[in-house]
Amino acid sequence: MLQPFDKIIYAYRAARTWSKRDEVFVKRAGYVLMAALAVHDKKAGDEPFLEFLAMVREGSDDDRNFVKKSVNWALRQIGKRNLRLNVAAVAIAKLIDHQDSSTAHWIAKDALRELTSEVTLES
Secondary structure, eight states: OOOOGGGSTTHHHHHHHHHTOOSHHHHHHHHHHHHHHHHHOTTOOSHHHHHHHHHHHHHTTOOOHHHHHHHHHHHHHHHTSOHHHHHHHHHHHHHHHTSSOHHHHHHHHHHHHHHTSHHHHHO
């Protein structure tokens, strides 16, 4: 039986490696894997996700649609994991918003809208 990729032992390493690659769908897969791990790996501590936030910031100026949306998704899912990560994700989103990139502005504004909403903060 096949396992979902976010359950594989080397998923964290794959997310880090793939997010640094240039091929659009490989890079996208790295950020999607970060989002999936944030949602599904309930036993993980905050440290790998704090590391992922730095990678999200690095990828936030990639204007390719599939990458842009996956970076945004990773940022939002990490920020919804718990209050500590929410604070860190909001801080990263604000840094991303100061970049000279329309893609970065879109990612930041969309993420901040969700991460600072009452619904997110109450859960």
